[in-house]
Structures are given as C-alpha cells and as structure tokens.
Amino acid sequence: MSIVRHADGTFHWEGVDVLKYKDEGAAPFKDVTRQVLFDTQDPPAQLRYFEVAAGGWTTLERHQHVHAVMVIRGRGKALVGDTAYDIGTHDLVSVPPMTWHQFHASAEEPLGFLCLVSSNRDRPQLPDSHEVEAISKPLR
Amino acid sequence: MSIVRHADGTFHWEGVDVLKYKDEGAAPFKDVTRQVLFDTQDPPAQLRYFEVAAGGWTTLERHQHVHAVMVIRGRGKALVGDTAYDIGTHDLVSVPPMTWHQFHASAEEPLGFLCLVSSNRDRPQLPDSHEVEAISKPLR
Numbered sequence: 001m002s003i004v005r006h007a008d009g010t011f012h013w014e015g016v017d018v019l020k021y022k023d024e025g026a027a028p029f030k031d032v033t034r035q036v037l038f039d040t041q042d043p044p045a046q047l048r049y050f051e052v053a054a055g056g057w058t059t060l061e062r063h064q065h066v067h068a069v070m071v072i073r074g075r076g077k078a079l080v081g082d083t084a085y086d087i088g089t090h091d092l093v094s095v096p097p098m099t100w101h102q103f104h105a106s107a108e109e110p111l112g113f114l115c116l117v118s119s120n121r122d123r124p125q126l127p128d129s130h131e132v133e134a135i136s137k138p139l140r
Numbered sequence: 141m142s143i144v145r146h147a148d149g150t151f152h153w154e155g156v157d158v159l160k161y162k163d164e165g166a167a168p169f170k171d172v173t174r175q176v177l178f179d180t181q182d183p184p185a186q187l188r189y190f191e192v193a194a195g196g197w198t199t200l201e202r203h204q205h206v207h208a209v210m211v212i213r214g215r216g217k218a219l220v221g222d223t224a225y226d227i228g229t230h231d232l233v234s235v236p237p238m239t240w241h242q243f244h245a246s247a248e249e250p251l252g253f254l255c256l257v258s259s260n261r262d263r264p265q266l267p268d269s270h271e272v273e274a275i276s277k278p279l280r
Binding site: 119 | 220
C-alpha cells in the first residue's frame with residue numbers, strides 16, 4: 001500500500017475500490033457504497049468509508065461489535081436505540097453492543113461517514129418484519 | 141459517553157477535551173494539540189485528532205506501532221521515511237513500523253488529522269541531534 005493515498009475531492013481515494021455495501025437481497029438498504037480505507041493488524045481493525053446517497057439508508061441491524069463513527073460528508077439522521085439523532089459533518093456517533101442502528105442521508109445531499117470496527121466481529125442481526133415498525137418509530 | 145457528540149464547526153467536540161500534544165520539553169514540536177475522539181476495547185484502539193497550527197510541526201519520531209492517518213482540515217506536508225509528501229484534506233497517510241515521520245502544517249492554515257493507533261503501543265524513539273538534519277532533508 002502506498003504511504004500517501006490522495007483524495008480526489010469527490011470522496012474517492014487512490015488505490016481504494018468502491019465496493020457494494022452488501023450483496024443485493026442480503027438485507028434491506030438503499031443506495032449505499034463502501035470503501036475500506038485502512039485494514040490494520042495491530043490494532044486488528046478496519047476503517048471504512050460509507051456513503052449513503054441523498055434519500056438513502058443503511059440496513060437496520062444490531063450486533064455485539066461496536067461502531068465508532070465520524071461523519072465527513074453531508075447530513076442525515078442516525079437511529080441508535082430509541083432515538084433518531086440529527087448528524088452533520090464531523091459529528092461522532094458511538095453505537096453500543098446489540099443496539100439497533102441505521103443511518104439515513106438527508107433528502108438533499110449524500111451522507112458520508114467513517115466507521116471503525118474490529119476485524120474480528122460478529123455478523124449483524126436483522127429485525128423481524130413485525131419489529132421494524134416499532135424500532136423505526138423515532139424516525140417518524 | 142454520549143451516543144452522539146456534535147462537532148461545533150471549529151474542530152472541537154462535545155465532551156472531548158483539548159489536550160497537550162506532549163509535555164513541554166519531552167520532545168521537540170511546535171503548536172500541536174491532541175483530542176481523543178474514540179478509545180475502544182475491541183479493537184484495542186484510539187482514534188485521536190491532532191491539530192497543528194499554521195507553521196507548526198509534530199515531533200520527528202519513529203516506533204514499531206503503525207499510524208493510520210486521514211487529514212480532515214487544511215494542508216501541509218508529511219515526512220515519512222525519505223520523502224516529504226504534500227497532503228491535503230481527506231488524504232490518507234500510512235506510517236509503517238520504525239519509519240521516521242513528522243507532520244507540518246502549511247504556513248497559511250492549520251493541519252488537522254485523525255490518527256488511528258493501537259492501545260498497546262511502544263514509546264516513540266527520537267533521532268540523535270546529529271541525525272535530524274539528514275532525516276529532515278526531504279523537507280528542504
């Protein structure tokens with residue numbers, strides 16, 4: 001990996017591929033991409049950049065591993081537990097273990113955020129279809 | 141810790157203290173502050189925000205642990221090994237083990253960057269005074 005990887009001004013980086021967020025059909029989401037910026041041995045961690053297009057949203061899910069998030073582009077909402085928080089550029093979000101969470105871009109612009117996770121992490125759990133409405137209530 | 145900690149637009153965050161970069165006299169540096177944004181158990185990692193005032197610079201040092209860096213404010217130079225790289229907002233810098241490195245803000249504006257490190261890391265080594273000139277040569 002190069003020592004310096006320049007950003008191109010559109011939230012893409014030299015030598016960093018734009019990946020699918022998840023396989024289509026694996027879980028509900030809308031208009032999200034994923035880029036792995038760092039993948040380190042010590043700490044065993046990944047720093048990823050997710051971008052949610054205007055009006056899009058990530059999967060509503062929970063898991064044991066924590067997320068440490070910094071928004072670096074745009075605005076939106078973070079649903080974490082029983083609260084929907086307004087978030088904007090440089091805001092920090094901590095997602096605790098086994099807490100339902102979902103990121104929504106605003107209608108007007110993309111929401112881009114860094115997300116630090118352990119390399120050794122459990123798979124997300126999805127809500128049952130009848131649970132989604134209650135969990136999502138703070139967004140309405 | 142709060143789930144969301146808002147940024148105030150000046151690279152300060154709710155509930156995050158602005159710390160000394162290092163104790164005065166511990167090592168050479170000029171006009172640097174440190175903020176610990178995340179301190180996680182799994183991964184055992186810290187994500188810090190360093191800000192170097194216009195014209196300032198961090199300590200020239202090396203260590204076994206690696207740095208994963210993203211610039212989020214301003215411009216400057218990163219000396220890593222035998223090269224001085226121009227860096228700007230959102231550029232990524234990887235500092236390999238035991239590689240001399242130093243960050244310099246431009247003369248006009250501060251340089252602010254995120255730096256991901258292991259919680260379990262070795263102490264930095266400083267160059268002997270007669271080594272500094274040779275190591276710093278790429279900056280001139």
